[in-house]
Amino acid sequence: MNARLAVPVLGALLLAGCSSAGLNPFPDRVDSAPRDFGLNPFPPAVNPAGTEGCGLTPFPEHVDTAGRRSFGLDPFPGGGEDRGCKDCPGCDRCRGSKAVAVAKGTGTPPAAPAPAKTGASAGAAPVVPAKAPEPPPAPPAERLRLKFTAGTSNRYRNTMEMSISMPAMGEMADTQTKTEMEMTQKVVSLDDAGRGVVESTFDALAFTMTNVMFGELAFDTRKPETIEEFGASPIAQMQPAIMELPKLVGKKVTVHMGTDGTVGESSGFDSLGSMGGMGGGFNPSSVSGISAAFPDDPVKVGLAWDFEISMPAGPIGSVNTKGTMTVTAWDPVTRIAVVSAAATMSIALPAAAKEGETPENPEEAMQAEMLSKLRIKEGETKSESTYDLARGVLLSSKGTSKMVMEMPNPMMEGEMMEMATTTSQSMELLK
Numbered sequence: 001m002n003a004r005l006a007v008p009v010l011g012a013l014l015l016a017g018c019s020s021a022g023l024n025p026f027p028d029r030v031d032s033a034p035r036d037f038g039l040n041p042f043p044p045a046v047n048p049a050g051t052e053g054c055g056l057t058p059f060p061e062h063v064d065t066a067g068r069r070s071f072g073l074d075p076f077p078g079g080g081e082d083r084g085c086k087d088c089p090g091c092d093r094c095r096g097s098k099a100v101a102v103a104k105g106t107g108t109p110p111a112a113p114a115p116a117k118t119g120a121s122a123g124a125a126p127v128v129p130a131k132a133p134e135p136p137p138a139p140p141a142e143r144l145r146l147k148f149t150a151g152t153s154n155r156y157r158n159t160m161e162m163s164i165s166m167p168a169m170g171e172m173a174d175t176q177t178k179t180e181m182e183m184t185q186k187v188v189s190l191d192d193a194g195r196g197v198v199e200s201t202f203d204a205l206a207f208t209m210t211n212v213m214f215g216e217l218a219f220d221t222r223k224p225e226t227i228e229e230f231g232a233s234p235i236a237q238m239q240p241a242i243m244e245l246p247k248l249v250g251k252k253v254t255v256h257m258g259t260d261g262t263v264g265e266s267s268g269f270d271s272l273g274s275m276g277g278m279g280g281g282f283n284p285s286s287v288s289g290i291s292a293a294f295p296d297d298p299v300k301v302g303l304a305w306d307f308e309i310s311m312p313a314g315p316i317g318s319v320n321t322k323g324t325m326t327v328t329a330w331d332p333v334t335r336i337a338v339v340s341a342a343a344t345m346s347i348a349l350p351a352a353a354k355e356g357e358t359p360e361n362p363e364e365a366m367q368a369e370m371l372s373k374l375r376i377k378e379g380e381t382k383s384e385s386t387y388d389l390a391r392g393v394l395l396s397s398k399g400t401s402k403m404v405m406e407m408p409n410p411m412m413e414g415e416m417m418e419m420a421t422t423t424s425q426s427m428e429l430l431k
Contacts, residue, residue: 141298144327144337145259146290147392148196153186154393155203155430156289166419167409173212180206181248182430185288188254195256195264200287202251209242217242221249248272253287259392261290283311289385289394289427291341292325299337299389303327307341310348316371317349319403321381328384335389345379345403370408377418378404398426 157180164175182204189197206220219230227246230236236243253268263284272282285291292307304326313319323343330337349371383399401423409417 142332142335142389143296144261144294144299144339144387145389145392146196146257146261146394147259148187148190148198148257150187150189153184155182155184156427157182157430158289158425158427160423160425163422164419165421167417168213175209175211177210178206178208183287191256191264193256193258193264195258195262197254197256198288199252199254202248205245205249207242207245219246221246253282255284255288257284257288257290258293260296261293263288263290285309286311289397291321291383291385299327299330301327301330307343313347316347316374318347320346320348322346323381336395337387337389339385339387341381341383341385341399343381345376345381345401347374347376347405349374373416374405374407376403377406378402393429394427396426396428398424400424 159181160177160179162177164177165172167173181202184201184203186199186201187196188199191197204220204222206218206222208216208218210216214235217230217233217236219226221227230246231243251268251272253266253272255266256264258264266284269282269284291309292305295303295305297303297305304324306322306324308320308322310318310320321343323341325339325341328338328340379402381399381401383397385397386395387393388395402421404418404420406416406418409415
């Protein structure tokens, strides 16, 4: 509401009720004496212009030039702070007048506001700093370990590819073989030492041999007709050991194995026979896929330990492998660990060959002569195995090996010859 609208409204209010309140808005003469409320609203000094319109111009512009209040009027012009503005929270007019008074030395500077009270000084409970959350407990140390539960089983596929290069008829002859085998490992029980009694059954076998001299021989026990064709081959009949390969299916071997990969007693391996040279290569380590025992140290990237294993190799004795295993990857969330191995290989010859004894059988005598002079010029192997420690199983393994041997050639009057063998092997969990 502006000043022009406020004047008639105020006039109407004054006409209606000022007389009952002890005020006479239109005195015959200017009333300079205060009324019941102690105020003379229209003293001559304030309203020299007299009455007009509604009879009053209570706050003319020449008196109240500094400002108005909420209705555009200043009820106490010229120092109104002494007549009721002492408790004013500080309007622009009062701050201005007080500041002038202070500047002239006639006023009192306003007191600084008291600081806000907090905590115990304000009567409230003392503020206690929030306790920092404790870090989560460290997970227990994990070790490379297998798990065995009676009645559980796993099915694996084992694939081995071998290439043998050696001189024949004055030139190098290469022979390639590929063997793919499926087997089921079942935990039949736990022994008194808490080791898993694992029974491995050979379920299926596929074999292929290729040679530049006789072509290809192949069979797959899942296809009976191929076994018949293989058995009728003259080349296969010349190699009785190879003819025994299909009989491997259905054979069972048993191994007592600890959770740390150590092997106890075993049985059934003698029943495998030569199996084309493969039977001699079967042992608890090759069947289980665990080459050496695990360490007791917590698993972590860089954890390393030495190992040494010996595998039978038929007529040449045994192949000894010595090297180091290293954890190359470890995920504590999925609990998957990858272990790599690097090793060198050597051959331990049969006792008769080392002592130079000559068997009575001419063929055995010739073989003994060859073996007595056999040497390994190069032998190395590398592998990588992946373990699921949550389940306690081997997920997969893969590796390669290369061996170069030197021995007498019986077809060349004992002239030394080299035979190079390269092998790649893999094992994977099917279910």
